[in-house]
Amino acid sequence: MTDTAAPTVSDAQGKGARPQKVNWLHEMRGLALMLLGVLAFHSFVAKPFYIPSISMMPGLLVGDRLVVSKYAYGWNWSSLSFHLLPRDTWRILGRTPQYGDIVIVVPGNRKEDLIKRVVALPGDRIAVIDGRIRINGKFIRREVEPPVQIPADDSLQCEGQAPGECYRGFEAFRVRLPSGREVYELPTYRETLPNGASYQVIDYTDQGLDHYPEIAVPEGHVFLMGDDRDRSADSRAPFDTDFLGNPGGGLDGPVPLSDIGGRAELITFSLDGTQTWNPLTWWNAMRPGRTFTSLRPPIDPAQPAKQAAGH
Secondary structure: OOOOOOOOOOHHHHHHOOOOOOOOOOOHHHHHHHHHHHHHHHHHEEEEEEEEOOOOOOOOOOEEEEEEEEOOOOHHHHOHHOOEEOOOOOOOOOOOOOOEEEEEEEEOOOOOOOOEEEEOOOOEEEEEEEOOEEOOOEEEEEEEEEEEEEEOOOOOOOOOOOOOOOOOOOOHHHHHHHHOEEEOOOEEEEEEEEOEEEEEEOOOOOOOOHHHEEEEEOEEEEEEEEOOOOOOOOOOOOOOOOOOOOOOOOOOOEEEHHHHHEEEEEEEEEEOOOOOOOOOHHHHHHHOOOOOOOOOEEOOOHHHHHHOOOO
């Protein structure tokens, strides 16, 4: 007599059971929750940001990828990703930026983010005279520094410009280094604001926005400028024209705090324009020395005392 083992449950399932159907409702719900989580993180904590123009050189280059904190100044209508909420003046846990902070702002006449530096705070009187910033009747400290070297990355494509046009107007400053590498050596200055925050700017030509009559910054507003003083549509430029007088528009004076959506914290990585859609090409296009660079300006603790003394 031969013993025959009874089929196990797993055997029966393997031979006769039908495969379970995919619960598409469950899968879609999981995907929706994941997308909501990403949207919430981007809206309330931090989001990535790409630099598409030269308005913040030399500190920020076209191709830099940043992290922007969304909670630095509280939250407002512009905090929600894709700016899905209507423009308004409300703020939750609102705080005022500091001198020298790099912020993202939504201009009053459109909904894309721009990135600029805070140079004047609520209650300040600000003027720009021959390219120099004057705050509350005193010029801020501005010192000549060795010309900054901007890589001549001819493959870069700025927003709204064809490849090769990104650095149009810089040719007079193009030099070839002994290594054979070509760079733009641009006139460079270090500005120091009343709180001691310092940063580099480039200023290489005299143009209309180097002369801005004194105004008072209203409460609840800040005055923003780009570090490339000759190629930045910022608080010095009206909505209807950019820095060259072309349609496009600046920020039209001081900016409401309710239009500021966050603070730039650090550069995650930077690409020089030679990359393609294929991520495998990104490594060779990576600019050295820029990964995880902080964007918070260094502070000279002695500057407030120097400012008070009139230096």
